[in-house]
Amino acid sequence: MDDKEFIGRTALVTGGSRGIGRAICQRLARSGARVAINYVTNKSAAEETQRLVAGENGVSEIYCADVGDPKQTSDMFDSIETDLGTVDLLVTNAGIARSADSVSMSFEIWREIMRTNLDGTFHQVWRAKDGMIEHGYGRIVCISSVLGLVPNQISPERLIAYGTSKSAVIGFVRNCAVAFGPRVRVNGVAPGWIDTEMTEDVSEDARRRLIDATPLKRVGKTAEIAELVHFLLSDKSSFTTGQTHVSSGGLGTLP
Numbered sequence: 357m358d359d360k361e362f363i364g365r366t367a368l369v370t371g372g373s374r375g376i377g378r379a380i381c382q383r384l385a386r387s388g389a390r391v392a393i394n395y396v397t398n399k400s401a402a403e404e405t406q407r408l409v410a411g412e413n414g415v416s417e418i419y420c421a422d423v424g425d426p427k428q429t430s431d432m433f434d435s436i437e438t439d440l441g442t443v444d445l446l447v448t449n450a451g452i453a454r455s456a457d458s459v460s461m462s463f464e465i466w467r468e469i470m471r472t473n474l475d476g477t478f479h480q481v482w483r484a485k486d487g488m489i490e491h492g493y494g495r496i497v498c499i500s501s502v503l504g505l506v507p508n509q510i511s512p513e514r515l516i517a518y519g520t521s522k523s524a525v526i527g528f529v530r531n532c533a534v535a536f537g538p539r540v541r542v543n544g545v546a547p548g549w550i551d552t553e554m555t556e557d558v559s560e561d562a563r564r565r566l567i568d569a570t571p572l573k574r575v576g577k578t579a580e581i582a583e584l585v586h587f588l589l590s591d592k593s594s595f596t597t598g599q600t601h602v603s604s605g606g607l608g609t610l611p
């Protein structure tokens with residue numbers, strides 16, 4: 357169980373171009389995995405991730421696909437299988453957030469969120485599972501959010517669709533763990549506030565209140581989430597499946 361555990365394995369990290377996904381790509385490359393870096397619009401960011409992976413002596417390829425589209429997702433897996441081999445390690449990280457109060461929240465916003473965060477998670481796992489079961493090895497980590505467990509306390513109402521999509525991902529993880537065991541393990545990670553482009557528009561006031569409410573009195577780093585994802589993919593967590601692990605500095609999960 358050394359830190360080169362993933363030599364010979366292929367990892368797909370969706371939303372690997374930026375933020376948390378980029379840190380996960382770097383962490384898995386450091387453990388020897390061949391990394392498929394997915395993005396949807398931001399090719400130059402994906403290329404920057406690839407440069408960082410190369411800096412870890414890692415092998416990677418870049419794939420453009422909208423995870424909300426089943427055909428694009430399936431075609432991406434076809435390309436990865438040709439270039440890098442069957443996906444052994446899947447991190448469903450691609451996600452979007454939209455802030456809207458209960459007046460401005462529309463069905464269109466609801467669908468947009470669900471399409472990427474929930475339908476997208478389904479498309480990825482469904483396309484990956486058969487190869488994993490056939491090969492007798494598979495590890496999946498689905499990124500949800502602490503807001504999938506507790507509603508947003510700082511700006512109540514504004515993230516209803518987002519929080520609901522992430523709750524559903526937690527339920528999906530449980531069901532898939534039962535369905536795909538014993539050779540395929542499925543777990544989740546529920547981050548609290550992590551400094552990325554997703555959170556950069558949040559007001560200074562909301563940021564301060566959030567840090568005040570966090571027992572560890574800070575926001576999280578992408579590398580801290582990547583470390584937990586790595587643990588759940590690795591043999592170090594060999595008796596763990598169906599669980600979603602919170603990493604939030606204690607925010608939302610402690611009295």
Ligand SMILES: NC(=O)c1ccc[n+]([C@@H]2O[C@H](COP(=O)([O-])OP(=O)(O)OC[C@H]3O[C@@H](n4cnc5c(N)ncnc54)[C@H](OP(=O)(O)O)[C@@H]3O)[C@@H](O)[C@H]2O)c1
Binds near residue numbers: 371394399421499551
């Ligand atoms: N940051 C936080 O505080 C926080 C907290 C809890 C959970 N999370 C979750 O962690 C995950 C990563 O968040 P982040 O903060 O790193 O976000 P981010 O910086 O906004 O990056 C989002 C990533 O997802 C990709 N993406 C978005 N829609 C996509 C689609 N339809 N198909 C394929 N890729 C798509 C983006 O690709 P492009 O670069 O091409 O746009 C980008 O790589 C998300 O699931 C998010 O909900 C984040």
